[in-house]
Amino acid sequence: MSPAENNPGRGDAPRPVLSVRGLTIQVATPNGAKTVLEDISFDLNQGETLCLAGESGSGKSMTALAIMGLLPQPMARITAGSISLADGTELSSRTEAEFRKIRARRISMIFQEPMTSLNPVMTIGSQLAEVLLEHDMCSAAEAPAKALALLKDVRITDAEKRLRQYPHELSGGMRQRVMIAIALACDPQILIADEPTTALDVTVQAEVLELIRALQREHGTTVLMITHDMGVVAEMADRVLVMRSGKQEEAAPVKELFATPRTDYARALLAAVPRLGDSPARPDPDRRHDILDVEGLSVRFPMRSGLLNRVTANVHAVENVSFKIAPGETLALVGESGCGKSTIGKALLGLVPSDGSIRVDGDQVVGVGQAALKQVRRNIQMVFQDPGASLDSRMTVGAQVAEPLQVHGIATGSELRDRVEWLFRRVGLTPDQMDRYPHEFSGGQRQRICIARALALRPKVIVADESVSALDVSVQAQVLELLRELQEEEKLAYLFISHDMAVIDQVADRVAVMNLGQMLETGSREQVLRNPAHPYTRRLLSAVPIPDPTRKRPPVLPRAGEVGTPVFKKGQGPEPFALNEIAPGHWVAAHPDTEQAA
């Protein structure tokens, strides 16, 4: 122990457990070495939470990997600077073998994807025992009991059963809890959490963040948290380091940063964060007729089993859902993963078989042939979540925007080229970019290309399935603005599918909340988001992080009853319930705890 640590008169003076000085990292590329992290310096003080915040490419994950010695080898290397622990141990020049004594024992890390961060063919118990035995925390005989205690520590239900289960049998939230249990198994001083809740539903995110805070209090762990989400920053951080393209922009205590950001970038970043509650005014849509009319829509996916491989059960992905959208109107579909919101989007374009009735500008989608579907699809188009995956990487972007026009025989030759040029300008790109390939564009630009492709046929309805979820907030704001402009000019109707309540508050006229394939509540934006009546809606809203460190979010509301399943035996189905109109246009599913709106 250094003399400073024994000094009792030190009081509350911050005591760094980790110091990073002038950290610079280069990555080898075909065009020579590229500096991806430049001169990063910070101290991580005992017991605090420091957030590295920034957009993609800012170098925040690179910093964390460098501390753990997990930089991709041999492509990336530290070219300057130091990373040192409180006792003077230098990390930047350690070998892999030397790092093994640091990892898990002194610094642990949890990752963004709990789905893929656990070994799929090993039980939870053996993955926990492994880290205990590696670092001689207990004998092999004691390991199961110790593993069980760790699982109980992270508040997993049925901990005994989980020990024997495999990762795929656990939900995302539970898997992240297992990851936290593994990370804390050897009681490390420092926990690095790299986007630990980004892949999780908002209610699960709230629970996991609460867990990290509680464990931090109990164990005195210091947390280095990496996130792009300013709501999570406001909720978790003591201090924040804002990063941008590998450089550090601003370091400040969290309240100071949110109240008086000093750099332009931090100001712009905070301004771009969508906030639940500051909903911009929306023009009145033309409600004289509906362009999209969905009545009693159900989508079921059969599950086969038995000797003759017959359908014995169905996944009721969407169950008896009805809604209408007028020209120029946006209906937002919101719900947690697996609630059926994306399936509705696919059903509207006839991409999955469905029952009920879907009319797009009067034309039926359900049960019609391919030729009729082709005609319907001129009026309804889709923009997907991942613009990288929804563009063909071997086709020029111009050709991809032109394709729908060719398929429908609308334009050829120079007329086709003129149309595509016009579409490129329309979405804020230049026509000279037409001959390039998708990899030459940024995420935001790719999504603009996808929007141009969707607009090519001049559709009347656009289904936007998590279309801005994969984008950085600043880019997200621009794409949302583009969508708004297009809607105003073309009187487009949007079905906006999203899990992000704050984004929905920006774009929606009306909101529909879904769970387990059924619609639980629907009404105007003000009715559903400001005056939620169904307990499920209220729980969802209570979990949304508030990007303001001065406003404490109350703990997330408890789950109302058991988690259901959308799988039913053949001939059975979920109990149908009535939607009651509690205020003009505000419909809520009957539920014992439903609050009557005033």
Next chain:
Amino acid sequence: MWSYLIRRLIEAALILLGISLVTFVLLYLVPADPARQIAGRSATAETVANIRAQLGLDQPFHIQYVRYLGNLLQGDLGRSYLQRTEVSELIAARMPATLLLMLAAIVVELIVGLTIGAVAALRRNTPVDHGLMVFSFVTISAPQFVVGILLLYVFAVQLGWFPIGGYGTFAHLVLPAVTIGLLGTGWYSRMMRSSMIDVLAQDFVRTARAKGLGRMRIILRHVGPNAILPIIAMIGIDIGLFMSGIVVVESVFGWPGIGQLAWQAIQRVDIPIIMGVTLVSAFFIVLGNLLADLIAPMVDPRIKLK
């Protein structure tokens, strides 16, 4: 599980039925005349016609096939035209030799192939990797009779380490097993290499490193078992590859298995033997694939048999 097994066995029976039909059609269309083969070149047309009638070869195709199928269902593969013995006895006598060769070849393939693939993946894009991949490419492309004759020349004729041919001791087994195994080695090493590279990039391998585990433990406990999953299905397919190889290899090495039996039968248009060997081979291929599908869920808990 049981209903899955029963369904798969019914499927297997249908596959074998299909194969028997296709093979029967092909043999029916072959221009060579078995009766002429049996009677010999100098026999009169009358003798040949007698033999043809005796064997039922003068009947229309569908009658011949239905009769064959009827016997088959009673476990009767018919009698060899030339050897005057039950085909089932001929095959049963030669099956142990072939099964021994198959087992030895699979062991060679798995040990050598998986090791080469794993080493190449761990030393990716180094001279070691390039060298091993050139080797595997050569083993895939080289015809088996060339490999067999080369091995014979070097290790049996020149060095005298192994006998030139025949059956009986372990030394007899080595060269034919290596000849067949080399082809599979090439396939397995390529599969294993790409599978390992995929798994090495997985998030859970990063987690294992973050736990402070050693390199050997990460490779053996985390990378290996996951990398091997896609290989299991390959073993089922591999039996098909093996069956096509034994005809040549058994003849080169004078190995008294069903491959050699088939080779002799093809030369003499001994249709019952050709049919019998084809069906037995098909049976092993179907069985191999079924076993691979049954083993998969034991190794990968995410797979459920339905």
